[in-house]
Amino acid sequence: MHEPLTGEWRSRLEQNLAAHLGMVRAPDSLWERVEAALEPRETTSVRGSAWRLAACLAVAAAAAAIWFAHRRPESPSTLEAAAMRVHQEFLGHPERLDLRTQSAAELRNWLGENSSLTAAVALARPQPDPDALELVGARWISFQGQRxxxxxxxxxxxxxxxxxxxxxxxxxxxRESLTRKHIVVRNVEGTAWKLFSWETHGQVYALVSSLPDQSQRACVLCHVEPERRQMILRMKFSG
Amino acid sequence: MVAAESEREVVEACRRGDRDAFRALFVAHKDRVYSIALRFSGDEATAMDITQDTFVKLFACMAEFRGEAKFESWLYRLVVNCCLDHRRKARRLVPLAESEIRRPFLSAENPAAQAERSETSRRVQAAVARLSPDLRLAIVLRYTEGLSYEEMAEVFGVSKGTVASRLSRAHKNLARRLSHLAKDWEMKDA
Incomplete structure (x- = not known):
């Protein structure tokens, strides 16, 4: 834990931060730039049309995925509720971990040595990492008597x-809500979080993401292949 | 600032694709978006890019804004994401210290006082530039925009405790880096 600064020094620091980091006026030329960027591009070509068709197909695929993801409105399972609780604890007490590591290899070994669970956390990430993903660690929770x-x-x-x-x-x-092969996506009431859950290869997953925009980007923990990542980022969820 | 009622109307018009309404929204929020971008990046050209991207993104996804959250919180999230996106794209940012902020909102000081103020600003901004992105964003939203812990928690999607922890770490870091200014500030207060 970090002890707070005390006394007048803290007060002076805050006053000076406010004084020297205040608002500034945006340059007048900004609107022209924004307006120009908003103008639709008028050039067309066969290649452009092909790209547009590909984009339409991608959107259709994404829409189908969304339909699959949203067609069941059941309330969260207790495993999902546990995921939200653990996420909340992680936000408030990031130090409460059984393993602190930034290494995917170490995390995988730790899981393997202590359980029969596996995690497909990517061992190598692109450099520079466009998602700036940082592994913090892991902990065990007891759920229905299981680890x-x-x-x-x-x-x-x-x-x-x-x-x-x-x-x-x-x-x-x-498992009832997870027995099908698709991902269930939920908005977490009262927060900007999204909750994803799915089952595959004998394991059930519940992922809570605090990302306010493109919450599914949290999936890049495991999916670093450019095509897969792009497909994930193209998915849109309502709410 | 646009009054809450008229802002709702402006936002609604923007959702219908009304370009004039979007211009009004831009005018109402451009300074705050640009300020965050500038304080985060420390570079005017980058701040222009971030601001442009934020408004283009805002226009593109206006239909997704459902009015459940405050419009400003939503806008702040977009700016924060654009700042982080730019940081990822640019492998190295120009340090704040190398960029002189030339447009303070209020400037009624004499030239000597302005020069002193400018030097202090440069040092403060250089210290802020050396914070990690999450701490820097917390400081910018707190002192450039004056957001409460609660509002910051909503923007970052974290708890108030996490916001408090980030600010505490940032304050300690800045206090260490700016300790050489402590005497000057003390004398001014005396």
């Missing part, structure tokens, strides 16, 4: 928490 792993990380400045549980350890009721 569930919670991985804490940040995408830029925004925290994200990923819970991983063994599917066969969960009660059927917990």
């Amino acid at each position: 569930v792993a919670a991985i804490a990380y940040r995408v830029g400045v925004f925290p994200a928490t990923l819970l991983i549980a063994r599917a066969r350890d969960l009660e059927p009721r917990q």
Whole structure:
């Protein structure tokens, strides 16, 4: 924990920060730049049309994914609720981790040594990393008497928490909303968070993302391949 | 500032694609967006780029704004994201210290006082420039925009405790870097 600064020095520092970091007037030329950037491009070409068709197909694919993701409005499962609780704890007490590491390899080893869970956290990230992903660590939580792993990380400045549980350890009721092969996406009431949950290869995942824009970018913990990443970023969710 | 009621109307008109309404929204918020961008990047050209990107993005996704959050909070999130995007694209930013901020809002000081103020500003901004992006954004939103902990928590999507922790770390860092100015500030206060 960081002790707060005390006394007059803190007060003077704050006064001077306010005095020297105040608002400035934007240059008058800004509107012309914005307006120019808003103008539609008028050049067309066969290649442009092909790109447009490809874009339309991508949008259609994304729309289909959204339809799949939103067609079931059930309330969050208790595993999802646990993910939100752990995420909240991570925000307030980032020091409460069983493993502090920025290394994906170390995290994978730790999981393997202490459980039969696996995490496909990318071992190598692009340099420079366009998502500025930073692994923070992991902890165990007890869920229905089973050990569930919670991985804490940040995408830029925004925290994200990923819970991983063994599917066969969960009660059927917990798995009910996750037995299909698609991702369930929920808005977390009263927050800007998004909650993603899915099941694959015998493991159930619940991911809470604090990213206010393109919350699905939290998926880049594992998906670093450019095409996959682009596909993920193109997905849009309402709410 | 645009009054709340008329801002709602302006936002609604923007959602219908009304370019004049968007101009009004731009005029109402351009200084705050540019200020955040400039204080974050420390470079006027980068700040122009970030501001442009923010408004272009704002226009493009205006339809997604559903009025559930405050418009300003939504706008702040866009600026914050654009700042971070630019930082990722530019491998190195021009340090704030190399950029002189030439347009203070209020300037009624004599030339000597202005020069002294400018030097202090340069040092403060250089210290801010050396903070990590998340701490720097917290400082900028707090002291450039005057956001409360609660508002910052909403913009960053974190708890108030996290905001407090970031500001505390940033203050300690800045206090260490600016300790050489402590005497000057003390004398001015005396």
